[in-house]
Amino acid sequence: MLQKTESLAHLGSWMLDCRTGQLTWSDETYRIFNRTPGECAMTYEAFPSAIHPDDRAIVDATYLNSLVDGKDFYTIEHRLIRTDTGEVRYVIELCEHLRDESGQIVHSRGLVHDITEHKLAELELLRKHEELQAAHEELAATEEELRASFDDLAGRQRQIQESERRLADIIDFLPDATLVVDESGCVIAWNRAIEKMTGIPKAEMLGQSEVPLHGGARSILIDCILRPDGATDYPYDIQTIDGEIFEATVDLAHLDGRDVTLMIRVSPLYDQEGRRIGAIEIIRDITANAAMERKIERHVAELSRQTNRLAVANKKLSLMNSITRHDILNQLTIFLANLSFVREARDSQDISWYLSRMEDAADLIGRQIEFTRDYASLGIQTPEWQHISSVVRSAAPDGLPIEDESGDLAVYADPMLTRAFANLMDNTMRHGESASRVRVRYLLEESGDLTLVWEDDGIGIPPDEKELIFRRGFGKNTGFGLFLIREILEITGITITETGEHREGARFEMHVPDGMYRVPTTSAS
Incomplete structure (x- = not known):
């Protein structure tokens, strides 16, 4: 559970023995650093090889200075570089020193949080912000030049419109299908990716309150934010992340002509004063991964x-x-x-x-x-549903008279089930001595299982032989008949035992598990 939690949070942990230099990483830390557990002995001296060359000195100095200065805790953000691909990852490390009774630092332990996605998003937003800032400055200059022609309100409106346009552009070019709704549930943004996914152009969706992607007016994931107390008929299981972000996976049929599996994530949108003004939903097609x-x-x-x-x-x-x-x-x-x-x-x-x-x-x-x-x-062919009455008739056409009370009972068994019943009849005729008839019936158990019974009126089986008769080679003849019966039945989980009274007839009970038989609605014998 801890490993799963670390993986979901992209949060690894480590422990350094300051006396031996032995460095211990959790599985998630190995994943973050793109290393394989056990590939080499981890020590503090080997650790810097995974750090970006430009960050190694500051990472090392920060740690050593914390030891010299007697600090018990510090955090640092730095980069990693994966040697096989050259990919750069961003992490935040938190370090805490543990002391012995004399106050000496003996262990250092810490957490490693992979913030690459957040960092890249932050850098992208920073770049967009700089663009917006440049545009803002440009508009401010234009406003100054045209102050004589336009009043202050018009200039502010243009500035807001330009900012909204650039924000819309950012959403429009996101790689994942994205839609934004206001507090009333009306669509106010519908990007290119969702146009491609649904085949519905933005012009037809803006201002609409029903999202056809989810099948019309039924509850959708975004309702978890807008109407958390009123929308309950969700067609999928929902996970909550950080209390406000909701995520679900859903299979939809015939979306744009395909059956797809989608991962959906929604989160609220707030204005500068912290008031919720709507919600954003991001949809990712994970059909290939699910397949x-x-x-x-x-x-x-x-x-x-x-x-x-x-x-x-x-x-x-x-x-x-x-x-x-x-x-x-x-x-x-x-x-x-x-x-x-x-x-x-x-x-x-x-x-x-x-x-x-x-x-x-x-x-x-x-x-x-x-x-x-x-x-x-035995076991070569696929098991199949077989009607017991047909099996009994086929298995013993020339044997003793049979009182067949199995009705429409069908059992899922190996195709050699007929041979099993033929061996039962052969056993009755060889060893039953005075046997004159056979009775076949079944009983429904309270557990849901079924007992299929084959019994005769012959001499029966001595108590000390009731289990021995199923062993290969036991008996006066080949000793294969009852052994083969048990082997045939066991293929689909059916067991057989002999439960009759000696000198009153043999009684073979075949125990059929629930789900491996079919019976009509009428009561069993």
């Missing part, structure tokens, strides 16, 4: 997705490598061993038994290869 930020965010999000996909791919490759090199080789060993026994056997009954073992091994190898194919496809 770049959004592009960066998209790239970061895509990079994150690619990283996650790579992690999933690595996991699958590792698992498939394990299956290929271990499980399949084990079954081949069994197959070849029984083949050797067949060659040596003389009894037909023994041969049949060995052939049966070989057939089982070959079948298991086929299942393992089929699993590697399915697992390699």
Whole structure:
């Protein structure tokens, strides 16, 4: 938060250990001096290299004299020069000395305020002021020459008009779109930049009280100054700067044929006696910057997705490598061993038994290869909305009778969801023993989540195996079915557990997070 505050205020800080010469800068100080933290050890002796050559002597002398004279505090304005670009920056430095118990100065600390924009504006205003002053003197001379023809009032009016014209010229040539309104909200200045931005000429806007840039008569940012208690329907979030300056960022559609993002800043205008006479609004088109930020965010999000996909791919490759090199080789060993026994056997009954073992091994190898194919496809395609009734019908056309109570329920899941339900039916038929039917239904939870239930009337799952059945390789067959189901569901955050009572049937509950399902307005079962 401190770094953000320093950055917004263009205010850096530093600390000098007078005993060691070690100089410590804040991040904003590094930014102001155009240095990179850690690029070199900062000491007082290295500090002057960042100061403008014409200011180094006075900066050094001011600091050393404050030590000699025993001053506890001083301020100084000076220039910096950036070695890579030659750009000159203006700063104000405030220094305070800290003493130990004996009164000796042991530390110096200070603040560095980047006032470049203010200084450049001040110099520009000074130049304009000098022009105005010269014009004023010229008018005064003209007034003296024409005193016989014009009275004093006419001369003053011309002087005021000339000053107003020059002030209008200054506003007119500002690079940012700028408008000025009086206390009643009528436009009294509309510069060239805002003409270009809106396509509306100055002649059509002067004296108007509705600014089409903001969409007509609704509240606009400048109302924060003119009508702070009456205007509340602002179409954007507003930040307050120094209590009187207001700033906001707004997206406008079809402005001059484009969709744009604008940064708007307004501040009050006062006369020489301190009375508010209106307000000025400055508008800057930051569309390119905003688009770049959004592009960066998209790239970061895509990079994150690619990283996650790579992690999933690595996991699958590792698992498939394990299956290929271990499980399949084990079954081949069994197959070849029984083949050797067949060659040596003389009894037909023994041969049949060995052939049966070989057939089982070959079948298991086929299942393992089929699993590697399915697992390699997992997560490759984009998840999609799928109606559970259609998935159930497609997954188990030749299985046990199904009481489908899912209605129009749709779930956002991997396209292999059909395979997950096919494996559930396969599990029921292989291990359910006495199972004669399957029931599919769902429950809406108070948390907003949904529980999708697959249950049968078979033998059920023993309590000590309820979690083991989801591990790869567990069980009498390949041990891949329930493992693959959990992997498919987890892609979109769906979890699965077995909660049935042993000997009363298996019950698989799939927990679907809020936002990952769609249900009709009728109540769930």
